[in-house]
Amino acid sequence: MQIDSGANLDERAKTGIALAHSPLWHADMPAEMSGAWSEFKKNLLAGDDAWQVWVNWYEDRLAGRQSFGEAFDLAVATLPDELWEKGAEAVSARIKELIAEHTPPEPIPAQGAGPQFGLNPDLKITLAPPGEFDSDGNNLSRMRQQLPLVRQAGSDLAGVLNPNSHPVLCRNLTDYLNAIAGEPETISWGTVFGLGVRLDNAAAAARREIADRMRDPLEDAAQEALDSMLMLHGPLILATAEGRELADEADRYRLTRDQQAALREDAQAIAQGLKNSPDIIERPAAELGEMAAESIGEGDHPERGTAFGLATVNNVTTVLVSAGTLAAFVPASAAAAGSVGAAAAAGVAWVGYEGLKKSQRFTAATSALGVGFDHLHNLGEVQVFRRLIALAPFRRFVRANEAPLRRIAQNSTQLRWMLPYIDFIVRTNPNQE
Secondary structure (H helix, E strand, O other), X not given: OOOOOOOOHHHHXXXXXXXXXXXXXXXXXXXXXXXXXXXXXXXXXXXXHHHHHHHHHHHHHHHOOOOOOHXXXXXXXXXXXXXXHOOHXXXXXXXXXXXHHHOOOOOOOOOOOOOOEEEOOOOOEEEOOHHHOOOOOOOHHHHHHHHHHHHHHHHHHHHHOOOOOOHHHHHHHHHHHHHOOOOHHHOOHHHHHHHHHHHHHHHHHHHHHHHOOOOOXXXXXXXXXXXXXXXXHHHHHHOOHHHHHHXXXXXXXXXXXXXXXXXXXXXXXXXXXXXXXXXXXXXXXXXXXXXHHHHOOOOOOHHHHHHHHHHHHHHHHHHHHHHHHHHHOOOHHHHHHOOHHHHHHOOOOOOOHHHHHHOHHHHHHHHHHOOOOOOHHHOOHHHHHHHHHHOHHHHHHHHHOHHHHHHHHHOOOOOOOHHHHHHHHHHOOOOOO
């Protein structure tokens, strides 16, 4: 009646939309109706959770909440008869999939402080060139003043440190000196922060070994050079935007020892998996990931190692999960067909070119991967299809390492965005890989 009262089609359409978005009851739901619904709902959910989607649908109508959009409503309204004939469980499962498909995903944040990662032309995770970093906030004048002093202290230390007596300390020193070579604009300061943490931890371990008479004491010259190097590292790293961000994060980050140990174990599982997956990551990037994972919860200031380790895990998993998400848009059966034409001939459906362009999840993942992927939607369907097929190893990796990835995401406010993306990757063709 109310819809028919509209003077023309536009007015009637507006009235219909307004009614659809209004609560089912203008006043409070009558007590007898509310009681009956509560009892009916209890019985439905006690028997089979397949009814949960219908309970949610009715309560959305009661509250006047909007649906997931016109495309979702049409998809539900046009579910094929063959699906309905399979029963409530099959219909419910499909509606849950449609809800997931039409729920806007969490945006994927840009990589933060710490070592940055990207995909090289061979679609392997690689350390991003430092020249690509946003250097706003770097105090170049102070960095140029401090760098020669740190390099000199490091060189002095390397000249008097006995590698046979203190091999770990020597190895960390070599890595640190290699990392600070070059002009300030070309140095990866997030990596330098982490290597400084490692060097400090190695120095503390060496002091404990000396105190326990397990090692010979450092000569005066070596001790002076080591103390100078560690003292100069602080002002140098704080002259960089990334160093300050990581240092602030370390001060804020206060996981318990047990939590840090659990995080370290999961991060090491991911790092080891990457190290054993040369098809998706370059060796230097894998080794840096391994070193970062080992830093979590280590040393006299474990929060510093945790900040560096988590920042590295954050950045590498951003690439890993984003690439896996793109691969998940192509069913394994379609990927096996090798081409759009072969997939169609075999009767294999994939989300389709137009479907990709409309997907917010696809847009988020391509944007997160940056150069080479942020304009992927401008390519032709065949090119896009092949590109996504080539990313299949990332989907397999995420699925194989689902448990530690989930735990890392659940225990970090920075990484919780990954959870719905992992869900999307894992539920895609669960029995085909």
